[in-house]
């Protein structure tokens with residue numbers, strides 16, 4: 219792949235576009251052994267050897283895929299027993315990719331798959347309060363003060379009190395739930411603590427990203443870093 223040198227260096231973590239242009243201008247960068255001063259030069263990421271301050275630059279082409287996960291797939295890169303979400307992407311792109319967080323095997327919906335470890339860490343860290351919204355169907359009857367209990371945080375099996383969350387009960391035994399964390403079976407256990415049992419769970423929003431109706435289960439689209447935040 220051919221890419222502008224300043225873009226490549228900025229994507230590889232050597233600074234902003236402005237900062238890397240300055241490094242190039244000052245002669246810190248070499249291509250195939252030659253010092254270069256021209257930041258709009260295109261380089262070949264597979265064949266050109268690029269150094270910055272005598273250190274070799276290993277370019278990683280960061281990629282971002284949004285998958286509508288179907289049931290029956292594990293949110294992992296490898297599994298002995300079940301197919302993984304990576305099996306739904308073309309073999310030619312999956313090297314180095316991993317899902318950002320987990321959806322249960324029977325949960326469907328929005329899953330981000332990337333090779334951008336830094337972004338994944340930001341999205342998953344509790345510090346960043348990234349909101350995830352789920353649509354769900356349940357059986358049983360939810361206690362009267364369910365909305366209030368969600369807002370206050372729910373005690374899950376005396377193990378953990380969840381951060382404040384929201385539930386919008388839609389009638390017809392359906393609801394939207396929004397949480398900011400991702401504990402094991404969290405939504406199912408919150409609903410269970412309020413008297414219901416989740417029978418269908420689908421993630422429809424992850425941070426700023428929404429699941430579009432035209433993305434069918436098992437389908438994916440490639441997005442860019444800017445689409446995420």
Ligand code: URA
Nearest residue numbers: 322325403404405406
């Ligand atoms: N909460 C759950 O219980 N399961 C999921 O897959 C995601 C959130």
